[in-house]
Amino acid sequence: MALRCLMVGAGLSGAVIGRALAEAGHNVIVVDARDHIAGNCHTERDAATDVMVHVYGPHIFHTDDEEVWSYVNRFETFLPFKNRVKTTSQGAVYSLPINLHTINQFFGKTLRPDEARAFLESKADLSIDDPQTFEEQALRFVGRDLYEAFFKGYTMKQWGCSPSELPASILKRLPVRFNYDDNYFFHKYQGMPENGYTAMVEKILDHDNIAVRLNTRVGRADMADYDHIFYSGPIDGWFDYELGHLGYRTLDFERFDYDGDYQGCAVMNYGDIDVPYTRITEHKHFSPWENRKKSVLYREYSRACTESDIPYYPIRQVAEKTLLAEYIKLAEQEKNITFVGRLGTYRYLDMDVTIREALDCARTWLAVQETGQKMPVFNISVL
Numbered sequence: 001m002a003l004r005c006l007m008v009g010a011g012l013s014g015a016v017i018g019r020a021l022a023e024a025g026h027n028v029i030v031v032d033a034r035d036h037i038a039g040n041c042h043t044e045r046d047a048a049t050d051v052m053v054h055v056y057g058p059h060i061f062h063t064d065d066e067e068v069w070s071y072v073n074r075f076e077t078f079l080p081f082k083n084r085v086k087t088t089s090q091g092a093v094y095s096l097p098i099n100l101h102t103i104n105q106f107f108g109k110t111l112r113p114d115e116a117r118a119f120l121e122s123k124a125d126l127s128i129d130d131p132q133t134f135e136e137q138a139l140r141f142v143g144r145d146l147y148e149a150f151f152k153g154y155t156m157k158q159w160g161c162s163p164s165e166l167p168a169s170i171l172k173r174l175p176v177r178f179n180y181d182d183n184y185f186f187h188k189y190q191g192m193p194e195n196g197y198t199a200m201v202e203k204i205l206d207h208d209n210i211a212v213r214l215n216t217r218v219g220r221a222d223m224a225d226y227d228h229i230f231y232s233g234p235i236d237g238w239f240d241y242e243l244g245h246l247g248y249r250t251l252d253f254e255r256f257d258y259d260g261d262y263q264g265c266a267v268m269n270y271g272d273i274d275v276p277y278t279r280i281t282e283h284k285h286f287s288p289w290e291n292r293k294k295s296v297l298y299r300e301y302s303r304a305c306t307e308s309d310i311p312y313y314p315i316r317q318v319a320e321k322t323l324l325a326e327y328i329k330l331a332e333q334e335k336n337i338t339f340v341g342r343l344g345t346y347r348y349l350d351m352d353v354t355i356r357e358a359l360d361c362a363r364t365w366l367a368v369q370e371t372g373q374k375m376p377v378f379n380i381s382v383l
């Protein structure tokens, strides 16, 4: 029997789940409060410069997941793109992530890989046995000079607090390469959708069983009209923030245009604390095959998210996780709803993980229709 399902949010989560349900013969309504689809991955062709702009900040697709890679390629052609990030620190430009070139340039040396490894070990703070904070972790791995040039200021600007207040887990593994590989991501597949992410999501949503309604905000009162809701909005928002707001960092993008090539790369970080922005992104370099003359750039500033801002990065420290646990308890009392995506589960999710979870969630729901079991409120572990 065809059921009537509501996707709250026309981002990747809502689009991918909606598509799977539509293909299985169900009726899907996708709503979004915004006036466009694709959520935070939204891309838009700029009228003045003809540059494809990543409206909510740059998005680079990278994954090891074969199924997800073939899924996105089913809807859009992905062209090769390697993210080669640079950083400006104390009046010089270096390559990130820290690699042999960065080390040699920073310390004015010509070290080979083994020599660089030994050299950095001599710089590392070996008195730190069991790093607990981001700062300790960085000092333990790379020593004070590289920490201060590349991590300290950037992290303070990004998170609005000292790296000594952040958990070591943020800097999980040795953030250094002892070769000249400056490809930012490790994943097997990397690329950019030829016509942008919004064109891809438009094709995902292009199905006879899917109706899309933009400029439409829905909440708990709208539940009765549907057999099941997949909610990719903020979990605290579903409950009208009755227990308080979950903490996020938001971003301000200050756009400026340039006639030519402003910085010669897509992403330039700024590690110094006295530069107020974290990075400048030059959007035409995300579509290098387009060869545009004029340029659109964003200066990116990070700050605490207020109620009227777009939530970007979940803070997920102890206080936020305690509040999240309370919202999870409330959510588990709800019926016919599944909380999905980056806001519904209060986690930072890359696009490939979002799509993986959306495909899995749709599969679980379709299987549950066969077996008559209860669909979980969360299809993954959220805390």
Ligand SMILES: Cc1cc2nc3c(=O)[nH]c(=O)nc-3n(C[C@H](O)[C@H](O)[C@H](O)COP(=O)(O)OP(=O)(O)OC[C@H]3O[C@@H](n4cnc5c(N)ncnc54)[C@H](O)[C@@H]3O)c2cc1C
Pocket: 008, 009, 010, 011, 012, 013, 014, 031, 032, 033, 034, 038, 039, 040, 041, 056, 057, 058, 059, 060, 061, 062, 216, 217, 218, 219, 232, 233, 234, 251, 312, 313, 340, 341, 342, 343, 349, 350, 351, 352, 354
């Ligand atoms: C600055 C930044 C850069 C990123 N860069 C990358 C990158 O380079 N590579 C990568 O893989 N990932 C990147 N990501 C992650 C990527 O943005 C997410 O994986 C993706 O957006 C998650 O999709 P989603 O559908 O879960 O959420 P969203 O894209 O946020 O979509 C949720 C949608 O729900 C709508 N909505 C919310 N509440 C309601 C309501 N009550 N009623 C109606 N509509 C509602 C919102 O308007 C929104 O459009 C980045 C994220 C950020 C913050």
